[in-house]
Amino acid sequence: MSSDHxxxxxxxxxxxxxxxxxxxxxxSEGHQVFAMATGELAHEWLAQRQPDVLFADVxxxxIGGAELARLARQANPDLRxxxxSGEAMPDPAWLASGGHYLNKPYDRRTLLAAIQATAKAVA
Structure with a gap:
């Protein structure tokens, strides 16, 4: 496994x-993934569990990804x-606050690098 952890x-x-x-x-990198199709399901899941990384489509x-991120940060300010998105440009305020963003389409290498960089970042 090539992941740091x-x-x-x-x-x-x-x-x-x-x-x-x-x-x-x-x-395939050994990560435990909980995949959800909606922000509502993810928001309910987040009320009971905390992942290392929230990876959401804008x-x-x-409940869109940016709103989900805001709600998740209210509950857990340290959440990575x-x-x-493949359609929306990154929100400048999100980027200015140190938020992480990955443009679609992405490949294996860029996805894994973005996840690792996000996980290592100071929230």
């Missing part, structure tokens, strides 16, 4: 194909969060 990752992606591929890539129906 095993992470618990909450993956929130409404596209079934992208969610499956990202889950497989992350699990453009989710209902990586947002992604």
């Amino acid at each position: 095993v992470l618990t990752i909450l993956l929130v992606e409404d596209d079934d194909g992208i969610r499956t591929i990202a889950s497989v890539l992350l699990e 453009n989710l129906p209902g 969060i990586l947002l992604t």
Whole structure:
């Protein structure tokens, strides 16, 4: 396993194909992945558990990734969060606050590097 350490990752992606591929890539590195299709499901999950990294698409129906990140940070200010999108530009305020962002499409190398950088960052 090439990862620095095993992470618990909450993956929130409404596209079934992208969610499956990202889950497989992350699990192939030994990470424990909890994959959800909606921000609402992820928000409920976060009320009971805390991942090492929240990896969420910005453009989710209902509670979007940016809103989910805000809610998650209210509950856990130290939570590491990586947002992604293939359509929206990163929010300048998110980036200015040290937020992590990964553009779609991404490949195995860029996904794993972004997850590791996010996990190592000081929240």
